[in-house]
Amino acid sequence: xxxxxxxxxxxxxxxxxxxxxxxxxxxxxxxxxxxxxxxxxxxxxxxxxxxxxxxxxxxxxxxxxxxxxxxxxxxxxxxxxxxxxxxxxxxxxxxxxxxxxxxxxxxxxxxxxxxxxxxxxxxxxxxxxxxxxxxxxxxxxxxxxxxxxxxxxxxxxxxxxxxxxxxxxxxxxxxxxxxxxxxxxxxxxxxxxxxxxxxxxxxxxxxxxxx
Amino acid sequence: xxxxxxxxxxxxxxxxxxxxxxxxxxxxxxxxxxxxxxxxxxxxxxxxxxxxxxxxxxxxxxxxxxxxxxxxxxxxxxxxxxxxxxxxxxxxxxxxxxxxxxxxxxxxxxxxxxxxxxxxxxxxxxxxxxxxxxxxxxxxxxxxxxxxxxxxxxxxxxxxxxxxxxxxxxxxxxxxxxxxxxxxxxxxxxxxxxxxxxxxxxxxxxxxxxxxxxxxxxxxxxxxxxxxxxxxxxxxxxxxxxxxxxxxxxxxxxxxxxxxxxxxxxxxxxxxxxxxxxxxxxxxxxxxxxxxxxxxxxxxxxxxxxxxxxxxxxxxxxxxxxxxxxxxxxxxxxxxxxxxxxxxxxxxxxxxxxxxxxxxxxxxxxxxxxxxxxxxxxxxxxxxx
Numbered sequence: 001x002x003x004x005x006x007x008x009x010x011x012x013x014x015x016x017x018x019x020x021x022x023x024x025x026x027x028x029x030x031x032x033x034x035x036x037x038x039x040x041x042x043x044x045x046x047x048x049x050x051x052x053x054x055x056x057x058x059x060x061x062x063x064x065x066x067x068x069x070x071x072x073x074x075x076x077x078x079x080x081x082x083x084x085x086x087x088x089x090x091x092x093x094x095x096x097x098x099x100x101x102x103x104x105x106x107x108x109x110x111x112x113x114x115x116x117x118x119x120x121x122x123x124x125x126x127x128x129x130x131x132x133x134x135x136x137x138x139x140x141x142x143x144x145x146x147x148x149x150x151x152x153x154x155x156x157x158x159x160x161x162x163x164x165x166x167x168x169x170x171x172x173x174x175x176x177x178x179x180x181x182x183x184x185x186x187x188x189x190x191x192x193x194x195x196x197x198x199x200x201x202x203x204x205x206x207x208x209x210x211x
Numbered sequence: 212x213x214x215x216x217x218x219x220x221x222x223x224x225x226x227x228x229x230x231x232x233x234x235x236x237x238x239x240x241x242x243x244x245x246x247x248x249x250x251x252x253x254x255x256x257x258x259x260x261x262x263x264x265x266x267x268x269x270x271x272x273x274x275x276x277x278x279x280x281x282x283x284x285x286x287x288x289x290x291x292x293x294x295x296x297x298x299x300x301x302x303x304x305x306x307x308x309x310x311x312x313x314x315x316x317x318x319x320x321x322x323x324x325x326x327x328x329x330x331x332x333x334x335x336x337x338x339x340x341x342x343x344x345x346x347x348x349x350x351x352x353x354x355x356x357x358x359x360x361x362x363x364x365x366x367x368x369x370x371x372x373x374x375x376x377x378x379x380x381x382x383x384x385x386x387x388x389x390x391x392x393x394x395x396x397x398x399x400x401x402x403x404x405x406x407x408x409x410x411x412x413x414x415x416x417x418x419x420x421x422x423x424x425x426x427x428x429x430x431x432x433x434x435x436x437x438x439x440x441x442x443x444x445x446x447x448x449x450x451x452x453x454x455x456x457x458x459x460x461x462x463x464x465x466x467x468x469x470x471x472x473x474x475x476x477x478x479x480x481x482x483x484x485x486x487x488x489x490x491x492x493x494x495x496x497x498x499x500x501x502x503x504x505x506x507x508x509x510x511x512x513x514x515x516x517x518x519x520x521x522x523x524x525x526x527x528x529x530x531x532x533x534x535x536x537x538x539x540x541x542x543x544x545x546x547x548x549x550x551x552x553x554x555x556x557x558x559x560x561x562x563x564x565x566x567x568x569x570x571x572x573x574x575x576x577x578x579x580x581x582x583x584x585x586x587x588x589x590x591x592x593x594x595x596x
Contacts, residue, residue: 029558053555059567059581066532066562067588069596073551073563083552 126160216323255323440488
């Protein structure tokens, strides 16, 4: 989950986090899985008065969250989600983290169980620059979103947007909202059956619910 | 009502602040879990820093099994610095420039609060084994009376390590409306079979010492020092980790070049434990050790609430910050985390911090920068909110 560490302050959120924040309704109960240093959670608590909780693997990030006055459990999404009761949260957030989990399917199933809505942001391994790097350079791609060598990356389960949508169907989820990210961090609504975003978007954000 | 406490042994260092006591008279007996009452009874305590006008900056620090009220200042019996000067003091994580810190000797203790070595007013003799069995809940009840006596309606936080953490949890269960947050460190919501086992070894060592005299050693002017020292030696091993022992001592020999082929301490670790045992008996009462270990053994917060820990803290529980250390095998992280999960399941505001350390259970007393950050960050954010 170390990929989730966001560095932005409370004023300027990482683009995918800002897009997720826009999906969250005021006053709801929120669980942010892989909450990093708590930037998004603090933003939601301050601006939307949510009752927010976090899970985070890194000690340093947990301390940062605690110092922000947030309630965060140091732990691992792969092992700890089982402890959370079903339907305990209005929304569960998994931002830029699913590709770093050991069992993405199990994690997603837990999220859908725990939250009435699940917001997931992820990097797109089908992005044309990623494809290009592999096809033309013959090298594992390194992009702004995925800036690690293959041998030391925390991102062990990379997928394309199309792959992820397959997984949502396997998990019995339906897409409530979908937004494609561009290189400048801008988002715009995307159709889940369109081929374009899978090639052109470096990342995307999905709001899911159990069908 | 408030005066300096009487200690068991002569006070060695006259310069040190001996703190204060409050004695609750027959109108305010301490009702105990065992069904008996303690009356009159005395609580000895120290305070550091200044209580603000709103009385909103009070932090109660709870001490561990062999701790005392001298958390951040010289101990008048031993002349040593306070037991948690790493964490409590001016500019420290629990900043006495900002917070009003209270630390009280537990009931059953031997540093000025009423315990088995105190004189029973009914007989004019030391209580000894006629002292009633006390529990963590009783200790917290006495602290609650002290906090009320100090005129503080709501504590900012209750913080404690090990048995102090048990008291912090018990505070959240007993007085959720009187504390904004609790921070149990290296602790648990119940004593495990292994922990009870180690305590029983310690108690048996004390009771096997002929000088224990059925608990009436004070009347005979003797002290079961050997038994108490063995109890301390055995317990001390559980406060460390295998890695820490190996790093600190290994198989190094003490003041000699070769094995002596005798039973005198050859190894540094033996010599170290002997020293721990010896220095302990100078400052601690054997019967207090029996009573307080028993109180820890009896602690099981979930059992008090139909086996459901989550139900222990009422409808509006305080905030929690639970801190554990990876190499603590006495109160392992899993034990701490299960408390956090139980709280999470009832939608309590809980943070759980697992600090990487190879120093074992005693890590909470040592230089652990990550713990300092967590404690400081949590308290400051709480006070700011």
